[in-house]
Amino acid sequence: MGQGNLYIISAPSGAGKSSLISELLKQDQKGKMMVSISHTTREPRPGEIDGVHYHFVSHDEFEALIEQEAFLEYAKVFGGNYYGTSLTAIQENLAKGIDVFLDIDWQGAQQIREKISSVKSIFILPPSLEELRKRLIGRGQDSEDVIEKRMSKAVSEISHYDEYDYVVVNDAFEQALADIYHILNAERLTVEYQQIQNLRLLQQLLVK
Amino acid sequence: MGQGNLYIISAPSGAGKSSLISELLKQDQKGKMMVSISHTTREPRPGEIDGVHYHFVSHDEFEALIEQEAFLEYAKVFGGNYYGTSLTAIQENLAKGIDVFLDIDWQGAQQIREKISSVKSIFILPPSLEELRKRLIGRGQDSEDVIEKRMSKAVSEISHYDEYDYVVVNDAFEQALADIYHILNAERLTVEYQQIQNLRLLQQLLVK
Numbered sequence: 001m002g003q004g005n006l007y008i009i010s011a012p013s014g015a016g017k018s019s020l021i022s023e024l025l026k027q028d029q030k031g032k033m034m035v036s037i038s039h040t041t042r043e044p045r046p047g048e049i050d051g052v053h054y055h056f057v058s059h060d061e062f063e064a065l066i067e068q069e070a071f072l073e074y075a076k077v078f079g080g081n082y083y084g085t086s087l088t089a090i091q092e093n094l095a096k097g098i099d100v101f102l103d104i105d106w107q108g109a110q111q112i113r114e115k116i117s118s119v120k121s122i123f124i125l126p127p128s129l130e131e132l133r134k135r136l137i138g139r140g141q142d143s144e145d146v147i148e149k150r151m152s153k154a155v156s157e158i159s160h161y162d163e164y165d166y167v168v169v170n171d172a173f174e175q176a177l178a179d180i181y182h183i184l185n186a187e188r189l190t191v192e193y194q195q196i197q198n199l200r201l202l203q204q205l206l207v208k
Numbered sequence: 209m210g211q212g213n214l215y216i217i218s219a220p221s222g223a224g225k226s227s228l229i230s231e232l233l234k235q236d237q238k239g240k241m242m243v244s245i246s247h248t249t250r251e252p253r254p255g256e257i258d259g260v261h262y263h264f265v266s267h268d269e270f271e272a273l274i275e276q277e278a279f280l281e282y283a284k285v286f287g288g289n290y291y292g293t294s295l296t297a298i299q300e301n302l303a304k305g306i307d308v309f310l311d312i313d314w315q316g317a318q319q320i321r322e323k324i325s326s327v328k329s330i331f332i333l334p335p336s337l338e339e340l341r342k343r344l345i346g347r348g349q350d351s352e353d354v355i356e357k358r359m360s361k362a363v364s365e366i367s368h369y370d371e372y373d374y375v376v377v378n379d380a381f382e383q384a385l386a387d388i389y390h391i392l393n394a395e396r397l398t399v400e401y402q403q404i405q406n407l408r409l410l411q412q413l414l415v416k
Contacts, residue, residue: 166398194374
């Protein structure tokens with residue numbers, strides 16, 4: 001079975017990250033993947049469920065968790081809301097052989113990399129700025145004003161793409177999904193991974 | 209299309225490296241893969257064709273090529289024969305977007321890594337020593353004495369597995385083949401690769 005790998009998945013809003021992660025989890029029949037559920041102080045969007053999409057907590061609760069050092073990373077973002085990733089559950093699931101995805105932005109990614117050097121990171125790009133704008137408008141959630149803010153934030157997020165290990169362009173959804181599978185599979189073939197995964201085989205092959 | 213990647217593929221004799229490479233090339237409808245043809249001074253085995261499996265040359269010819277610095281790497285191996293990789297053709301093919309495989313041993317791999325830091329390397333392992341011995345006997349090419357020498361050489365080759373980027377265990381052939389595809393695909397998604405491959409997209413996304 002072997003240890004699971006920890007992945008950071010980041011993208012500008014509208015690049016399709018959430019749909020890709022949803023589809024990965026939906027196709028994951030063997031329970032070998034999960035997404036770490038973040039804490040946030042922002043209001044739930046329509047359809048979002050506490051404990052499924054996020055742990056929705058108050059500002060006071062979030063700040064109490066910061067003091068308890070419960071977070072692997074956290075950030076106060078545009079609008080004043082907090083987002084954070086709790087260490088609990090992540091390491092348990094990795095030990096069970098489950099790949100754990102952290103759905104966080106570049107700031108969170110930087111904090112995680114400092115603490116967990118073995119983390120792998122994937123950045124999802126939209127195929128063009130026009131397509132990104134179209135997708136944000138298509139969601140129908142945001143006013144024109146908010147969309148412009150999201151576009152600026154997207155460009156700023158994208159400027160950090162080169163801090164990531166992998167870049168996936170989400171032009172055709174199925175191709176982007178296949179790309180992520182290639183990454184997850186290849187990362188279970190690296191020498192660092194195989195040294196742990198196939199320890200007994202290597203010991204047998206090298207004793208002579 | 210993008211630049212091709214250069215791969216070292218090494219394995220102990222009998223791990224199934226040649227069959228895996230043959231199958232990759234056979235399935236490669238789009239001409240996106242090739243194996244670099246090495247020079248050697250050893251005698252052709254039954255069925256081996258000059259210019260296809262190897263460039264078969266004499267000792268004198270090989271040593272003349274060494275003096276001309278034609279080799280990216282070369283080695284004199286067990287039995288006194290030379291094996292070497294000529295730089296010609298490799299870079300041309302990489303530029304055409306073709307992934308080029310170097311089918312060489314750990315000594316050649318070390319020389320290549322020193323000269324081309326971007327090279328990626330894959331080590332193929334047999335699933336057990338018993339299976340390796342069975343495969344060597346099954347080839348029916350070698351005497352018992354030669355098989356024992358090959359087994360010792362195999363263990364010595366395997367001891368260098370940790371100098372490689374990836375390790376593929378060739379237990380089930382189809383799975384090992386799929387593993388190699390995952391690696392080839394994932395290596396075209398690394399940030400280093402995408403920065404070149406998707407340069408225009410990144411420039412467009414970041415100009416605002």
